[in-house]
Amino acid sequence: xxxxxxxxxxxxxxxxxxxxxxRWLKTTNHKDIGTLYLWFAFAAFLLGGAFAMGIRAExxxxxxxLMDPIRYNQLVTMHGLIMIFGGVMPAFVxxxxxLIPLQIGAPDMAMPRMNNLSFWLLPVAFGILLSTAFMEGxxxxxxxxxxxPLSTNYPNVAYFVFAIHIMGASSIMGSINVIVTIMNMRxxxxxxxxxxxFVWSWLITAYLLIAVMPVLAGAVTMLLMxxxxxxxxxxxxxxxxxxLFQHVFWFFGHPEVYIMILPxxxxxxxxxxxxxxxxxxxxxxxxxxxxxxxxxxxxxxxHHMFTVGMPLVAELxxxxxxxxxxxxxxxxxxxxxxxxxxxxxxxxxxxxxxxxFVVLFTIGGFSGLMLxxxxxxxxxxxxxxxxxxxxxxxxxxxVFSIMAAVYYWLxxxxxxxxxxxxxRLHFWLSFIGVNITFFPQHFVGLxxxxxxxxxxxxxFAEWNAVSSxxxxxxxxSQLLFLYIVVKTVFAGKKATPQVWDGADGLxxxxxxxxxxxxxxxxxxxx
Amino acid sequence: MSNGPLKNKVFVSLLGAVTFMFFFSFxxxxxxxxxxxxxxxxxxxxGPSDFFKKNxxxxxxxxxxxxxxxxxxxxxxxxxxxETNLEVMTDKVSRTSYIATNNTxxxxxxxxxPSVSPGLAAENVKKIQCFCFSEQTLEPYETQEWPVRFYVxxxxxxxxxxxxxxxxxxxxxxxxxxxxxxxx
Numbered sequence: 154x155x156x157x158x159x160x161x162x163x164x165x166x167x168x169x170x171x172x173x174x175x176r177w178l179k180t181t182n183h184k185d186i187g188t189l190y191l192w193f194a195f196a197a198f199l200l201g202g203a204f205a206m207g208i209r210a211e212x213x214x215x216x217x218x219l220m221d222p223i224r225y226n227q228l229v230t231m232h233g234l235i236m237i238f239g240g241v242m243p244a245f246v247x248x249x250x251x252l253i254p255l256q257i258g259a260p261d262m263a264m265p266r267m268n269n270l271s272f273w274l275l276p277v278a279f280g281i282l283l284s285t286a287f288m289e290g291x292x293x294x295x296x297x298x299x300x301x302p303l304s305t306n307y308p309n310v311a312y313f314v315f316a317i318h319i320m321g322a323s324s325i326m327g328s329i330n331v332i333v334t335i336m337n338m339r340x341x342x343x344x345x346x347x348x349x350x351f352v353w354s355w356l357i358t359a360y361l362l363i364a365v366m367p368v369l370a371g372a373v374t375m376l377l378m379x380x381x382x383x384x385x386x387x388x389x390x391x392x393x394x395x396x397l398f399q400h401v402f403w404f405f406g407h408p409e410v411y412i413m414i415l416p417x418x419x420x421x422x423x424x425x426x427x428x429x430x431x432x433x434x435x436x437x438x439x440x441x442x443x444x445x446x447x448x449x450x451x452x453x454x455x456h457h458m459f460t461v462g463m464p465l466v467a468e469l470x471x472x473x474x475x476x477x478x479x480x481x482x483x484x485x486x487x488x489x490x491x492x493x494x495x496x497x498x499x500x501x502x503x504x505x506x507x508x509x510f511v512v513l514f515t516i517g518g519f520s521g522l523m524l525x526x527x528x529x530x531x532x533x534x535x536x537x538x539x540x541x542x543x544x545x546x547x548x549x550x551x552v553f554s555i556m557a558a559v560y561y562w563l564x565x566x567x568x569x570x571x572x573x574x575x576x577r578l579h580f581w582l583s584f585i586g587v588n589i590t591f592f593p594q595h596f597v598g599l600x601x602x603x604x605x606x607x608x609x610x611x612x613f614a615e616w617n618a619v620s621s622x623x624x625x626x627x628x629x630s631q632l633l634f635l636y637i638v639v640k641t642v643f644a645g646k647k648a649t650p651q652v653w654d655g656a657d658g659l660x661x662x663x664x665x666x667x668x669x670x671x672x673x674x675x676x677x678x679x
Numbered sequence: 680m681s682n683g684p685l686k687n688k689v690f691v692s693l694l695g696a697v698t699f700m701f702f703f704s705f706x707x708x709x710x711x712x713x714x715x716x717x718x719x720x721x722x723x724x725x726g727p728s729d730f731f732k733k734n735x736x737x738x739x740x741x742x743x744x745x746x747x748x749x750x751x752x753x754x755x756x757x758x759x760x761x762e763t764n765l766e767v768m769t770d771k772v773s774r775t776s777y778i779a780t781n782n783t784x785x786x787x788x789x790x791x792x793p794s795v796s797p798g799l800a801a802e803n804v805k806k807i808q809c810f811c812f813s814e815q816t817l818e819p820y821e822t823q824e825w826p827v828r829f830y831v832x833x834x835x836x837x838x839x840x841x842x843x844x845x846x847x848x849x850x851x852x853x854x855x856x857x858x859x860x861x862x863x
Contacts, residue, residue: 264690328693329690329697332693333693337686337689363693363700364696367697367698368701371700371702371705389849390792390850394711397711400707401704404707464798
């Protein structure tokens with residue numbers, strides 16, 4: 154009996170992927186789904202980037218040149234929504250799909266069909282969201298934070314709500330899949346504390362997603378009911394409270410921003426260790442730091458709304474709780490520095506992106522600490538200082554880590570080495586572009602330039618022009634990234650299974666490119 | 680796949696967590712209201728008050744009450760307090776009024792939401808009669824005077840000498856439109 158089963162398995166193992174479009178529509182293979190997610194995220198990154206170019210073009214000089222303020226608000230809103238829900242989050246889910254089974258020695262994700270569904274819901278959700286562009290009333294223009302009651306009085310809000318529902322369902326299914334896979338399908342001998350840090354970071358991220366995506370679903374449901382069914386959750390006329398919306402939204406929103414950075418911590422840990430040719434300094438302290446950051450993320454939400462008129466004691470609590478997060482984050486930054494210290498360092502493209510991540514993410518962290526100081530926040534609130542802060546942690550933070558991950562694992566995915574010279578050129582253009590774009594926004598923010606306006610006072614003109622030039626440089630250099638990736642998929646120096654001589658982990662024990670089916674027999678981990 | 684039952688257990692408990700968190704987001708609404716009511720934060724006032732329930736041992740003093748009005752959005756109503764400022768003794772009932780005029784040729788249904796600043800003084804401002812307790816209607820071009828009877832109890836913090844009583848007027852337009860839609 155068992156012999157028959159084994160023969161059958163044997164047969165299964167060696168049939169490759171289907172041909173043509175149906176392979177991608179019906180695939181249940183974690184590598185295919187990872188690829189789909191990554192390409193989807195790349196497309197969203199370019200689309201959201203195109204919106205950002207529109208924003209920066211309008212802000213290149215004071216006055217209204219290219220669009221009216223309503224169009225501008227729509228661009229800002231869609232830039233935020235697409236980059237967060239279509240770019241950064243799917244990119245991390247794509248990396249999770251590709252890497253978690255390879256790193257824990259599992260043959261696939263635990264629920265492959267649900268995996269397929271959670272990917273294909275995403276194009277549906279974004280199709281619904283973008284379809285409003287062709288309707289009367291147009292795209293949503295109330296900001297990605299959709300504060301009520303502005304959003305409840307907006308046209309086409311129902312499309313936005315349903316799109317968020319579907320994205321949320323997709324994220325929740327993805328996270329359940331990640332947790333079930335990690336909990337049940339690790340190779341024998343791989344205890345939780347032996348798990349690679351990328352896997353750890355995703356385990357924690359998945360728990361955060363499961364805790365807060367339903368709250369987002371609840372918030373948009375209340376919004377929908379206020380807009381169409383006559384309830385008054387957030388409508389003061391009927392006894393509701395607009396401030397309640399901010400509480401519910403940021404109860405989701407703050408863990409959400411850590412959802413977008415924790416996997417980056419995992420990626421950076423792998424890359425820095427590989428190119429320093431040293432084991433990561435403080436593996437278990439990294440795990441505890443991530444767990445503490447995740448737990449703290451649930452008790453700091455009101456620092457996004459210091460100016461709504463909270464009592465002093467609440468402002469003090471949220472200020473101190475927020476500052477507390479600097480401690481585990483500091484542990485991580487010091488651990489990365491300690492890993493680099495006295496290492497045999499080489500500066501391949503992934504390492505360049507990872508080092509830039511550590512430096513620039515820390516700058517974003519410092520401006521975050523400034524924002525956490527309640528009295529100072531009354532000055533910074535809703536200025537470009539906030540814009541500079543969260544773009545520093547998201548662009549040279551999350552996005553750089555995703556680019557680092559792509560360069561680092563691309564040889565494993567495609568079997569080809571990318572062009573190192575081109576990669577470094579892409580890095581330096583991006584690094585210079587991102588700093589020229591966002592550093593001046595600190596200055597105009599401190600000088601009082603408010604967010605979310607299509608126009609600004611004359612004294613901000615110079616720095617805004619500089620910022621726009623940087624944004625165009627950064628935006629254009631991403632086309633180079635696209636070219637490098639596409640070129641690597643089709644050609645390049647053949648990669649060895651090990652790829653990087655300092656790399657350590659189960660994914661480097663399989664061939665490059667990774668075969669369609671890996672770890673049918675679980676590896677033993679010592 | 681190995682660990683079938685265990686996998687199911689993890690899956691089901693995660694599904695439970697998702698369901699719980701969805702309903703938890705709705706639980707935040709009553710939790711928030713209870714929290715605000717208990718702590719007296721955010722200046723919300725909850726319904727009419729019982730008159731003189733407490734002992735009279737606390738001393739009386741003078742407090743300055745300022746009256747504010749806001750018309751929400753573009754409601755076609757003129758709405759203002761008949762006096763902007765009143766010196767009152769604590770625990771003594773005072774009377775003032777607001778004036779509202781309908782500037783349209785349609786009948787309007789209005790709701791008026793009160794708010795007290797500083798927020799912590801909200802529980803000390805007791806209303807006995809207020810136009811905010813129920814919806815108000817204005818006939819076309821009608822002007823009404825809406826009385827408020829209130830007192831400030833003497834448990835008001837000694838640090839507070841000025842209390843702002845603010846009313847925001849909302850047009851109950853959307854409900855009417857929905858009702859019209861249902862009829863057709």
